[in-house]
Amino acid sequence: MxxxxxxxxxxxxxxxxxxxxxxxxxxxxxxxxxxxxxxxxxxxxxxxxxxxxxxxxxxxxxxxxxxxxxxxxxxxxxxxxxxxxxxxxxxxxxxxxxxxxxxxxxxxxxxxxxxxxxxxxxxxxxxxxxDGLAAAAGEHWVGAGQGFEDLLAIVVSTGVGGGLVLRGRLHGGASGNAGHVGHAPVVMDGDPCPCGGIGCPEAYASGPSMVAFAVRSGWRTDARPDGEALAEAARRGEPAAVLAFERGAGALAAMIAAAAATCDLRRVIIGGGVAAAGPVLMDPLRRSLGRYLSLTFLAGLEVVPAGLGAxxxxxxxxxxxxxxxxxxxxxxxxxxxxx
Amino acid sequence: MxxxxxxxxxxxxxxxxxxxxxxxxxxxxxxxxxxxxxxxxxxxxxxxxxxxxxxxxxxxxxxxxxxxxxxxxxxxxxxxxxxxxxxxxxxxxxxxxxxxxxxxxxxxxxxxxxxxxxxxxxxxxxxxxxDGLAAAAGEHWVGAGQGFEDLLAIVVSTGVGGGLVLRGRLHGGASGNAGHVGHAPVVMDGDPCPCGGIGCPEAYASGPSMVAFAVRSGWRTDARPDGEALAEAARRGEPAAVLAFERGAGALAAMIAAAAATCDLRRVIIGGGVAAAGPVLMDPLRRSLGRYLSLTFLAGLEVVPAGLGAxxxxxxxxxxxxxxxxxxxxxxxxxxxxx
Structure with missing residues (x-):
């Protein structure tokens, strides 16, 4: 039907x-x-x-x-x-x-x-x-990645995914699954992830992960406890919600720095429903990035919002x-x- | 002169x-x-x-x-x-x-x-x-990476470096500096690294980092406290030395899993003076890898010693x-x- x-x-x-x-x-x-x-x-x-x-x-x-x-x-x-x-x-x-x-x-x-x-x-x-690779292809073709030979597009939503363009070409890797940055560990001995691994960015920065962390940290809401409600709470300055976004942003920043150091990137594009939360995510993300990015060749790395949205x-x-x-x-x- | x-x-x-x-x-x-x-x-x-x-x-x-x-x-x-x-x-x-x-x-x-x-x-x-890229080129050309289209070569020594071969070709990235996996963070809010960043594998797994950690953890030696002496101590089962290698191996494992998930690799080659320590590093490294590697497309990832040594x-x-x-x-x- x-x-x-x-x-x-x-x-x-x-x-x-x-x-x-x-x-x-x-x-x-x-x-x-x-x-x-x-x-x-x-x-x-x-x-x-x-x-x-x-x-x-x-x-x-x-x-x-x-x-x-x-x-x-x-x-x-x-x-x-x-x-x-x-x-x-x-x-x-x-x-x-x-x-x-x-x-x-x-x-x-x-x-x-x-x-x-x-x-x-x-x-x-x-x-x-x-879908992560497709997002990277779309952004490179007609979105926020046009003209960049080496970029990572990240989708932060129910999960955390991504795709790479390297040397001006979408990078599939050995099996077509390159760009799984949501499962590129950033916390040694870290939290368990739905994928079965540990310390994955998805375990810190996905919508459900941030909501679960905020609830564990004392966040209560009359609305449905989802990513949008959490973003609203963070905008109002509720500490547990702010902390959840800061923690998620920290994991994303470490992951971005890692991918950039590994692949020598020039642009990172962030999209997805969680990224749409705006400054409550992006402000701590930029602050964290400054702590992780120190290699001289990455001084010009740009982190920008998606151009094509969903x-x-x-x-x-x-x-x-x-x-x-x-x-x-x-x-x-x-x-x-x-x- | x-x-x-x-x-x-x-x-x-x-x-x-x-x-x-x-x-x-x-x-x-x-x-x-x-x-x-x-x-x-x-x-x-x-x-x-x-x-x-x-x-x-x-x-x-x-x-x-x-x-x-x-x-x-x-x-x-x-x-x-x-x-x-x-x-x-x-x-x-x-x-x-x-x-x-x-x-x-x-x-x-x-x-x-x-x-x-x-x-x-x-x-x-x-x-x-x-030098990390050169090591990857050498191993791919006539060493332990022959025939592999997608690989990472890591050099664990005074520092931690590396190089990628992607689609059968050495990957330089935007500025020729791709493969800097020693500075791809694996510990959110982690230890400071000589590069100026934080949480880098080099801050946990380089020879000097492991020696410094072991000394902080109570390791004492009559010999010069260097990587070789630390490996000897770990082989004798001295707890602080064993712990230093386990911690370094954990950081390397998380970094390897991250690079593999990001680039969809099939082989990782480990060389350099610290890697030459053998089982005291490689045994905990393989154990840790099992915890970080869960994506199905990485099930066949092989981690092998360098074929060309220094x-x-x-x-x-x-x-x-x-x-x-x-x-x-x-x-x-x-x-x-x-x-």
């Missing part, structure tokens, strides 16, 4: 070029733990039309729901006209099988995601990216279709397309 | 190919805080002849000493026959100016290192690498000449060569 709603076409698609060829729009699918979005995206990164649905909630066939969502987003342009399909998904991803194994979407594990979606665009590329991964998935030399992370997808 | 000693020719050079062309040996220079080495290196990574000198100790002209060392290492083959010159130096390095600014060799700061050395091999390439950086500097497509990190050197 399809349970989504139509987000509406934002403006009429201006389709140039041959049918399904270069210059045609791509269709993108962004699978998150709560919401899945699809969009028709031009070769300049503009969203020409989109649709969303709840990821969970009784789909008899989750993939069929996604297929319908893609068709809805493409709208009157028609699937025959799109240049290809890009998929962003919560990870980890398995490029060899075209599957994903997100912690928060157990229904999706093991399903032939890429193969099923690729069948919507026969003869054209279908490409899969983890759409970065959706636009980045389309980037993998429009600009494969820079944003496609594996040729494995090509063979799956032809099967 | 040249103060070095001749290490001796290891075997007669078998020079193939045209004069100074492909197939000819390269000459490599490896500048460390204590010792500087030069070697003639074949295009298969064999050391055909070498020479060493003390880096410090009253050189009126440090660069002149290095020039003489290079000439001595080349020996009867003659500079006209070498295909180029590779330099490995303690960093950070500045590729734009061809200079280096090592903390431990203040005499070298600001000197036109690359330009002076390039003049020894006119018309042929001279290339500069940080020669990795020297051989890696030659690799930048012999195999520039894989190991030269910047084209800046080319323009300096022609000047």
């Amino acid at each position: 399809y349970m989504g709603h139509r987000a509406g076409r934002e403006r009429g698609p201006e389709v140039a070029g041959p049918r399904g060829g270069r210059g045609s729009p791509a269709v993108a699918l962004d699978i998150g733990g709560t919401k899945t979005a699809a969009a028709l995206v031009s070769d300049r990164g503009e969203i020409l039309g989109s649709a969303t649905m709840a990821t969970r909630g009784g789909h008899a066939d989750l993939l069929a729901g996604m297929e319908r969502l893609v068709i809805e987003a493409v709208g009157p342009v028609g699937l025959a006209e799109v240049s290809g399909l890009g998929i962003s998904s919560a990870g980890p991803i398995d490029l060899a099988s075209g599957t994903v194994a997100p912690v928060n979407i157990p229904e999706l594990r093991g399903l032939p995601l890429l193969k099923r979606m690729a069948a919507l665009v026969p003869g054209r590329p279908a490409r899969l990216l983890g 759409r970065a991964s959706l636009i980045g998935a389309a980037a993998a279709v429009h600009e494969p030399d820079r944003y496609a992370i594996s040729e494995v997808t090509a063979s799956l397309v032809s099967s | 040249y103060m070095g000693h001749r290490a001796g020719r290891e075997r007669g050079p078998e020079v193939a190919g045209p004069r100074g062309g492909r197939g000819s040996p390269a000459v490599a220079l490896d500048i460390g805080g204590t010792k500087t080495a030069a070697a003639l290196v074949s295009d298969r990574g064999e050391i055909l002849g070498s020479a060493t000198m003390a880096t410090r100790g009253g050189h009126a002209d440090l660069l002149a000493g290095m020039e003489r060392l290079v000439i001595e290492a080349v020996g009867p083959v003659g500079l006209a026959e070498v295909s180029g010159l590779g330099i490995s130096s303690a960093g950070p390095i500045d590729l734009a100016s061809g200079t280096v600014a090592p903390v431990n060799i203040p005499e070298l700061r600001g000197l036109p290192l690359l330009k002076r050395m390039a003049a020894l091999v006119p018309g042929r390439p001279a290339r500069l690498l940080g 020669r990795a950086s020297l051989i890696g500097a030659a690799a930048a000449v012999h195999e520039p497509d894989r190991y030269a990190i910047s084209e800046v050197t080319a323009s300096l060569v022609s000047s």
